[in-house]
Amino acid sequence: MVTSGGFGVNDFAFKVATVNGTGSASANGLLLQALFRMGIPVSGKNVFPSNIQGLPTWYEIRVNKDGYTARSPDFHLVVAMNPQSYARDIDEVASGGWILYDDTKPLDDELIRDDVTFLGLPLAGMCVDEFEGSRTRILMKNIMYVGALVALLDIDVAVVKGMLEEKFSHKKHLMDANFRAIEMGANAARERFDCPLPIRLETMDATKDCVMVTGNAAAALGCVYAGATVGAWYPITPSTSLMDGFTEYCERFRVDPETGKKKFCIIQAEDELAAAGMVIGAGWMGARAFTPTSGPGISLMSEFIGLAYYAEIPSVFFDVQRTGPSTGMPTRTQQGDLMLTAYASHGDTKHIVLFPADPKECFEFAVAAFDLAERFQTPTFVVSDLDIGMNDWMIPRLEWDDGYRPDRGKVLTAEELEEAESFYRYLDVDGDHIPYRSLPGVHPKGAYFTRGSGHDKYGRYTEGSAEYVEVVDRILKKVESAGDSVPAPQVFAGGSSGTSSGSRNAAEGASSNGAGVDEASAPSYSAPYGLLSIGGCHWAVLEARDELTRRGVDVDYLRVRGFPFNGTVEDFLASHERIFVIEQNRDEQLRKLLAIETACPKEKLTSITYYGGQPLSKGHVLEGLAAHIDVPDSPLPAEAGA
Amino acid sequence: MSYITKPVARHRGDRTNGLGLTTRDYEGSMSTLCAGCGHDSVTAALIQAFWELDVEPHRVAKLSGIGCSSKTPTYFIKEAHGFNSVHGRMPSIAAGANAANKDLMYVGISGDGDSLSIGLGQFCHAIRRNVNMLYVLENNGVYGLTKGQFSASADIGSKSKKGEVNRQGPIDPVSVALTLGATFVARSFSGDKQQLVPILEAGLEHDGFAFVDVISPCVTFNDHVGSTKSYAYTRTHMHEVVQTDFVPIRSEIRTEYAEGTVREVKMHDGSSVRLRKVDENYDPTDRHAVIEYLGNVADEGEIATGLLYLAEAGEDMHRFSETVDRPLVSLGHEELCPGSEALREVQKEWW
Numbered sequence: 001m002v003t004s005g006g007f008g009v010n011d012f013a014f015k016v017a018t019v020n021g022t023g024s025a026s027a028n029g030l031l032l033q034a035l036f037r038m039g040i041p042v043s044g045k046n047v048f049p050s051n052i053q054g055l056p057t058w059y060e061i062r063v064n065k066d067g068y069t070a071r072s073p074d075f076h077l078v079v080a081m082n083p084q085s086y087a088r089d090i091d092e093v094a095s096g097g098w099i100l101y102d103d104t105k106p107l108d109d110e111l112i113r114d115d116v117t118f119l120g121l122p123l124a125g126m127c128v129d130e131f132e133g134s135r136t137r138i139l140m141k142n143i144m145y146v147g148a149l150v151a152l153l154d155i156d157v158a159v160v161k162g163m164l165e166e167k168f169s170h171k172k173h174l175m176d177a178n179f180r181a182i183e184m185g186a187n188a189a190r191e192r193f194d195c196p197l198p199i200r201l202e203t204m205d206a207t208k209d210c211v212m213v214t215g216n217a218a219a220a221l222g223c224v225y226a227g228a229t230v231g232a233w234y235p236i237t238p239s240t241s242l243m244d245g246f247t248e249y250c251e252r253f254r255v256d257p258e259t260g261k262k263k264f265c266i267i268q269a270e271d272e273l274a275a276a277g278m279v280i281g282a283g284w285m286g287a288r289a290f291t292p293t294s295g296p297g298i299s300l301m302s303e304f305i306g307l308a309y310y311a312e313i314p315s316v317f318f319d320v321q322r323t324g325p326s327t328g329m330p331t332r333t334q335q336g337d338l339m340l341t342a343y344a345s346h347g348d349t350k351h352i353v354l355f356p357a358d359p360k361e362c363f364e365f366a367v368a369a370f371d372l373a374e375r376f377q378t379p380t381f382v383v384s385d386l387d388i389g390m391n392d393w394m395i396p397r398l399e400w401d402d403g404y405r406p407d408r409g410k411v412l413t414a415e416e417l418e419e420a421e422s423f424y425r426y427l428d429v430d431g432d433h434i435p436y437r438s439l440p441g442v443h444p445k446g447a448y449f450t451r452g453s454g455h456d457k458y459g460r461y462t463e464g465s466a467e468y469v470e471v472v473d474r475i476l477k478k479v480e481s482a483g484d485s486v487p488a489p490q491v492f493a494g495g496s497s498g499t500s501s502g503s504r505n506a507a508e509g510a511s512s513n514g515a516g517v518d519e520a521s522a523p524s525y526s527a528p529y530g531l532l533s534i535g536g537c538h539w540a541v542l543e544a545r546d547e548l549t550r551r552g553v554d555v556d557y558l559r560v561r562g563f564p565f566n567g568t569v570e571d572f573l574a575s576h577e578r579i580f581v582i583e584q585n586r587d588e589q590l591r592k593l594l595a596i597e598t599a600c601p602k603e604k605l606t607s608i609t610y611y612g613g614q615p616l617s618k619g620h621v622l623e624g625l626a627a628h629i630d631v632p633d634s635p636l637p638a639e640a641g642a
Numbered sequence: 643m644s645y646i647t648k649p650v651a652r653h654r655g656d657r658t659n660g661l662g663l664t665t666r667d668y669e670g671s672m673s674t675l676c677a678g679c680g681h682d683s684v685t686a687a688l689i690q691a692f693w694e695l696d697v698e699p700h701r702v703a704k705l706s707g708i709g710c711s712s713k714t715p716t717y718f719i720k721e722a723h724g725f726n727s728v729h730g731r732m733p734s735i736a737a738g739a740n741a742a743n744k745d746l747m748y749v750g751i752s753g754d755g756d757s758l759s760i761g762l763g764q765f766c767h768a769i770r771r772n773v774n775m776l777y778v779l780e781n782n783g784v785y786g787l788t789k790g791q792f793s794a795s796a797d798i799g800s801k802s803k804k805g806e807v808n809r810q811g812p813i814d815p816v817s818v819a820l821t822l823g824a825t826f827v828a829r830s831f832s833g834d835k836q837q838l839v840p841i842l843e844a845g846l847e848h849d850g851f852a853f854v855d856v857i858s859p860c861v862t863f864n865d866h867v868g869s870t871k872s873y874a875y876t877r878t879h880m881h882e883v884v885q886t887d888f889v890p891i892r893s894e895i896r897t898e899y900a901e902g903t904v905r906e907v908k909m910h911d912g913s914s915v916r917l918r919k920v921d922e923n924y925d926p927t928d929r930h931a932v933i934e935y936l937g938n939v940a941d942e943g944e945i946a947t948g949l950l951y952l953a954e955a956g957e958d959m960h961r962f963s964e965t966v967d968r969p970l971v972s973l974g975h976e977e978l979c980p981g982s983e984a985l986r987e988v989q990k991e992w993w
Contacts, residue, residue: 226979
């Protein structure tokens, strides 16, 4: 049971508990969309089982007028529609909160709590009376709880009606049935309860420059905009919707109108090994190619990743992380692949890795990844997670600079090869550790043998020590030099970072379609402590930092957005007495990565970890910090998290 | 350093092909395989085939996995890009490369360890996917580089050099290819260049996945008495089922056949393959009959060779995928990027 926090108008969280496979996902989507269209900052977290039908599933919605969108586990209302999970769901309502349930069948006495209000509606019974057919009744029961929430939370019914009209524009009978269910739910609630509840909604104007999208859809669109033509994949949760998105957008934008033929090739591979091979084969030919996968897929691809690293073949890998190890919890989130992606494959390897924090960065970093992969001729990873990839996020509208041109790196044309005296694939001609590349089929002088076996700078097979060392040393310098080209860390120093929507503006640094680096002037640090985080942790950390400021604890904050780490990260570490590294894995992978890859003594780094599979929330950060430093437990009007 | 540049020796009177090139222009580095290795004969046959077909050297992409067989792409066409990938995974590299640039001529060289053990899955799926390529499996029944272990193609009863007898049943790549729907399935012998060259030529011109299993003896680890993949055993047990002649568009007919026994199959580019049945009862266009026939021949301990099965290539990976006619690598950014206006439109649907 969670203790009650503060709550009020446009500031609360609620949770819908249903059975998966019953159509509740579309009802919950309708809810989220309605709140967004009312202009209220909102976030939704789908907590679903690895199963098709019959198991408990939850949908968590948080509304927050200040724009905080991190997960909040303080549920002021639970819509308990699944008797299987009643005990747990009722237990999770904050004290003083509400439980909306179906009282067609009475609740067991042991489930009753006296510190919460039970709101019983005979939803199943009403559906049986009103609708025909078991499937329709199940679906309409979901719409009916949305109707009850319309009354209980004061959702603008015109917005809901508008959405139903859009959705069922060609099926009037469905529109009518759905709207009838909404009205029945709302009327039943109004008849029985004092509506609205103290937790309720008021129309705002805070979402008009935003969109709602998943990270996977945004990343997929980024691949289209970057000009990726070959996508190879093996289905795996939670990355599958990335390739679904790529397919959808390609079908829309990449079909020749005259011939109906496609300017892309998507290959569903036999496994992740083959998917990686296909990406590398296409990259070798000069196409922009990628594969979306999750941790288990990266494990399987690791041999090929080493090949692409050593043979210097551009290739892009999306790792939408889920809870490991092994099969783990496929439908829960984690940041357990930081080490895996940074050093994937045997032998000495190191890779460029980008860490988006939301769908906006998924889009931008997807584009950046193709540029970096080609510029540095090396595998490049975009590492998001299930929460970012599969949940709908409110983000500022995406923008595109039509002046963008892909950075293809050093690729020699037929004319350049014709004129060249000689061509050697792995020769560091310019002294920047990046050799010139030729593409197959372009010119006989460009021919060379691509191999994962030992090779010298001329591209010839070697078992010679000096020749081998010369090449691998150059590759290391090449990859390390990418630290200045990956998206720069985001730094928050001095004073409050404001609300999360305010912080978003600070995130707007990447001006050119995400490929660029923030032009941040060197920040000055005054706080003794630094928070350092990564990926989807960002929103909870920002919220916690604001809370800390209100409690009189000043901390600076840096979010790593790319690997290898650059000077800004070094400087941040050097400028603070102690750094708290906040991440979502058991083994403190980011802390270890910092200890390995920077000059920072490891004693200065303390981890705050959460790895239970849910997105991070403010409470995790505050509790974690309070275990190490003095955090005043000052009473606040807003919810206290811990 | 085991990279040995092969000097190009030109001889007056070397015959030239339609591009004015001699067979020497299709050679690669010096082979570092054992003297007498069957794989070197396959290399020679490939050089001959590419030369006879007037293939522009740099328009070839040659790929391999790992193993003795997989070294051989270094030994032919030095002006072609080569890719020596990882063990058993050449088919996926080839599929991705072909997806990106379908205009090149793809040849993959593999071995029995590479294709039938570690890479059996990729081999099967390349067939299913009908990747347009010539896939040569240099089959010697043994792991050479790791010194003499049985491979998955070793026959029951075959003896290793140390005297060990193999008791596990073999995987026959020809049967696998036929069962999975390959439209060009051949078996040949590295010691029979006359048979091998036209098969390779036909395979290169086949508009889909063309599979050639070549018995290619390992002189060091599997050429002794008791081995069923030795030169001697293969020569005495080889049973040529169909004789193949490849007739390029521009060539005159090189062989005269008796009426009625010859079947001419037109290739997509206008060239043709002439199949002469040696066995009256053999029909190289009837998949089920071929599978049955080959089973019977194998039961008798014989090795059926020739272009064993040939059909229309059907839909290759690009036709399944309905890709544009031009190779994807030739598409410019402006053809691929929808631009800012489209992004605004898309986002209208994002609530």
